[in-house]
Amino acid sequence: MVELEVFLGELLSINPNIDIGLIERAYKKAEQMHEGQLRKSGKPYLTHPVEVAKILADLGMDERTIVAGLLHDAVEDTPYSLDDIKNDFGDDVALLVGGVTKLGSLSLDSREERQAENLRKMFLAMSKDIRVLIIKLADRLHNLRTINYMNKAQIAEKCRETLEIYAPLASRLGIYTIKFELEDIALKYLDPENYYKLVELVKAKRDERQADINKTTEDIKAALDEIDIKYEISGRSKHFYSIYTKMKYQHKSLEEIFDLTAVRVIVDSVKDCYSVLGTVHTLWKPIPGRFKDYVAMPKPNRYQSIHTTVIGEKGQPFEIQIRTKAMHRIAEYGIAAHWKYKEGVSGDQEEVKLAWLRQTLEWNKDMNDPREFMETLRVDLFASQVFVFTPKGNVIELPAGSTPLDFAFKIHTDIGLKCVGAKVNAKMVPIDYRLDNGEIVEIITSNNSSGPSIDWLQIAKSSNAKSKIRSWLKKQDRTQNIERGKEMLEKSARRKGFDPHDLVRNAWLVKIARSMNYASTNELFTSISYGGVLVSKVLSALVEHYEEEKSVTAADKDAELLKKADKPRKRSFVSDGAVRIEGVENPLVHLARCCSPLPGDTIIGFITKGNGVSVHRRDCPNILSLSDENRQRLLDVEWNDEGSRGAYDADFSIVAEDRKGLFSDISRKCADMDVNISGAKLSTDEDGIARTQLTLSISGKQQMEKVLRSLRQIESVREVYRA
8 A cells, every 4th residue: 555655755746836734634534534444456445545646646636636536435435424524624625525426315216317316416516616527537547447356247337337428528628648548448348359459459560650650750850950940749659449449430450540650749839830730741741631720620628739641651641740838738638737737726617617517517407317318418428529610600519410400509599499491501401401510500590480399309419409499398388288298198109009098098197297206197298298208208107007907907817717717727837948838738839929928028828729828928918808718728837947949039119210321220239239130121101200110039028128228229219119
């Protein structure tokens, strides 16, 4: 374990002006509170907060952030409370520690709900002080460095969460030193085979690439010495995860990745940046389309640099990056550079509250569904961006895939609400047109516009636009919203094969409305109408109630029939392949195609006339509608794990907005899950809604649920359900 004196010495070597007395007090308090606690590695728990504090110090964070790093687990794992921290170290430290402390007292139904609520809490704390997230990133980085002591399931979960949430957040803050390490460690554990293959491929070409970098560096130095510019020059290699994603998703070989290595030139001024660019382009021919000027147009996280890819003497492409010293500090440390290179940062707090963070807090206030929250988070914060222009030349940043509606609401809420059309590059386009980088967008408005429709929620891609559309719809005529919500629910129920009146107009809906914190079913319908709650969530709850009640009714009837039987039935089962059948020797058994039961479903057998025993789900409409006479043919059935045949046909229905490549994406998603498509039927209605009926070969109910989740993630898919 790092001793106190060594730890303090390391901090002083990083920042000689740090308040070492305050840090020492915090260290001793953390040591006292975590005494006797061990990490999974067997080391004293104190090693973790100390390493987190060291990461924060390396980033150049101030004393209070380092103190919060030392104490960040104390509230969660020891009797030491936030009030104690406030009394001992002040409000500032208490706010930071409170922001990174997980929710402990809420009763939440799923891991996804807990993850969503913890992130909401963290975002709220971030809005008050962005250092909360920097501490969280340092905490996650050290946990990943020591993740080998966790079990495989925990490692996979933490690594996926890192790639989906924390690495993109580090990118948003521009802290690339942390982002790159998080991604590389996560990749090493999630796909070790390809990770180590990539390491070997990169290592095999290292000497050759280094020789090329040395030659390029000498050529640039000689040219810059002639024009008398002060500069620093170095080479850098692309990190493994970035190479991996390009090879996997862009189907490139290692030789086709132009920026595998790059030469970086750091100068004193913006003027010198462009002088170096001119010099480089006189030495080598630039590749068209590979020039990016992030100096004139910075990234959302304030990253600035000029990137140009040129053709070397041997015909090989290589990248050159040009930036000032100030730009380089931001590129390495991102928002942490505010603390590393400025004396007093309290006055800069408003400056570092990034626009995307304020928008995140705005749109997540009324979002009830944790899955929707997580998906929106991924789209708005972590998806790639598109940059377009207003007619006056102002740059507008939007999530990739955005439409003119997203642009309109980004400009102003009133412009979005009055939008009746759009022009892109002076040509009329539909409002669902997908915007591309560099396009000039003009919104056509009308005071006579009737305002947004419910369909706009499908067209808009940014949460900013969706939030404002929902807000407008919510304020519309109450009666109209109630009827629209009811109609949406009934329509969805009908598509799933249920009588909508049977599902919607009964006491179940009252219970479900209350469980979702709505005072009445009318309030629930209103929320459905403006997208405040997902139809699929309400319908799933209704179907669950429906199936439970019908199952109970069927079981009661079975019990009654058994009591009336002349002879009591024995509970002996005969094994036959996938199922075990009660009291029947050598039965002819088949799984009913009307309901396609899967291992994990509650099932029942029916003795057919001349065709053996058909096995159905207990909620199968054909079983539920049997007459009392035919119910005497029912037999108890159990799944036989030992005799399972491995693959079963299951039918799925997919409802989506029709687009080019939709079925290709569905097929690819099935292939990624190693699921075979044994049948498919496609149709598209007049409204542009594509309906796909799939028959998939799957192993059981658990895999079925995984398939449902994966298919719902496909772009433009509205609903996926088991047919």
